[in-house]
Amino acid sequence: MAENQPDLARTVEDYVASLPEGVRTPETVYRSRLALCLRCENLRDGTCALCGCYAEARAAKAAQQCPAVPPRWTPETEGEPE
Numbered sequence: 001m002a003e004n005q006p007d008l009a010r011t012v013e014d015y016v017a018s019l020p021e022g023v024r025t026p027e028t029v030y031r032s033r034l035a036l037c038l039r040c041e042n043l044r045d046g047t048c049a050l051c052g053c054y055a056e057a058r059a060a061k062a063a064q065q066c067p068a069v070p071p072r073w074t075p076e077t078e079g080e081p082e
C-alpha cells in the first residue's frame with residue numbers, strides 16, 4: 001500500500017485539479033475543510049471512515065458536506081447565483 005500512495009495522492013490531486021471552477025471549493029474554504037478532517041478521528045489514511053470518500057476529493061466539491069452528525073463542515077454557497 002505504502003508504495004502506491006504517491007500514485008494515489010497524484011490521482012486525487014489530478015481529480016481535484018480537474019473539477020470545473022463552478023464545482024470546486026474555493027481554496028481558502030478547501031484548506032479549512034481539510035484542516036478539520038486532519039483533526040478528525042474518522043480520518044483513516046486519507047479516507048473518511050463515515051462515507052468512504054477520499055477526504056481531499058470530498059472537500060474539493062463546494063456543494064459537499066461532512067457526513068458526520070452534526071457535520072464538521074457544510075456546503076459552500078458563497079458566490080452562487082440567487
Ligand code: SF4
Binds near residue numbers: 040041055066
Ligand atoms: S469528512 Fe467529516 S467525518 Fe469525514 S474525516 Fe472529514 S471531518 Fe471527519
